Ligand SMILES: NC(=O)C1=CN([C@@H]2O[C@H](COP(=O)(O)OP(=O)(O)OC[C@H]3O[C@@H](n4cnc5c(N)ncnc54)[C@H](OP(=O)(O)O)[C@@H]3O)[C@@H](O)[C@H]2O)C=CC1
């Protein structure tokens with residue numbers, strides 16, 4: 001058996017076409033959705049992701065603005081900038097690219113962003129809203145993963161989903177969204193004993209660790225759906241996921257590639273959240 005590939009790049013293209021129409025319609029009503037990204041320092045990976053976000057905004061007609069701050073910026077100057085954007089009625093979405101330099105408290109930064117403009121869905125209020133099943137901005141990577149599963153009509157309700165990774169930005173919100181979709185969910189992490197005993201019984205396996213090829217076919221149940229969130233830059237410059245694609249593709253029924261898998265969907269869901277923010281802040285949604 002050879003798994004069907006869930007191509008996040010192609011799905012993103014289709015979703016972006018729909019969103020462009022939505023944005024055009026909003027513009028007729030005088031609403032111009034606008035995302036502002038704050039980039040601290042000049043880490044090449046962060047810059048490349050931020051460029052990807054800017055390009056995607058351009059493709060859908062969403063206004064984007066990047067504020068670049070030096071890596072020596074003080075925490076209080078960064079917080080001031082966020083307050084300024086919170087108060088700027090032209091800005092609907094604010095994203096502070098992570099990770100931040102060590103002298104800046106990330107949690108404090110996230111909590112300073114107005115929950116109404118937190119299109120990353122990282123603010124504790126929005127996390128709490130997600131946990132309780134309320135309407136909110138869903139974190140983009142988890143939201144992208146659920147959208148990919150739905151696009152292939154992969155059933156989630158009643159299935160056993162195993163998530164490897166428990167970070168606040170990926171592992172935990174993915175697990176929560178899968179629970180909201182009525183999956184039975186197991187979360188694994190670096191302290192998990194005998195990881196394989198869990199992964200081998202997963203109908204849906206989400207791998208969000210950040211270690212190239214840690215999951216090979218021996219970890220995967222025949223016919224499972226395998227979602228690879230990992231982004232690992234190899235020494236030869238190639239980008240690879242956490243899953244050994246070639247061996248797992250032989251055993252799974254669906255698999256996401258890296259690149260062109262979850263990554264492009266993360267950006268696409270950010271656009272979706274920005275449009276939602278524009279609607280809400282301009283009082284066009286209940
Ligand atoms: N495609 C996309 O859009 C995105 C991709 N990413 C990528 O996803 C990956 C994960 O990101 P992120 O969650 O931020 O990373 P973190 O480093 O914050 O979290 C990694 C998680 O993996 C766990 N872990 C580490 N080693 C093992 C192991 N050997 N076995 C089992 N679990 C392990 C850690 O456990 P513990 O908690 O015990 O330390 C931790 O929970 C990275 O490659 C990142 O680049 C991230 C965001 C978006």
Ligand SMILES: Nc1nc(=O)c2c([nH]1)NC[C@@H]1CN(c3ccc(C(=O)N[C@@H](CCC(=O)O)C(=O)O)cc3)C=[N+]21
Nearest residue numbers: 048049052095096097098099120259260261263264266
């Ligand atoms: N506040 C914040 N929000 C984020 O959403 C956020 C962040 N910080 N910090 C870093 C992670 C990582 N992330 C990715 C986005 C797109 C791709 C992506 O588009 N990847 C392409 C390839 C890109 C390339 O070739 O470099 C792909 O997989 O096909 C990957 C990773 C968002 N993150």
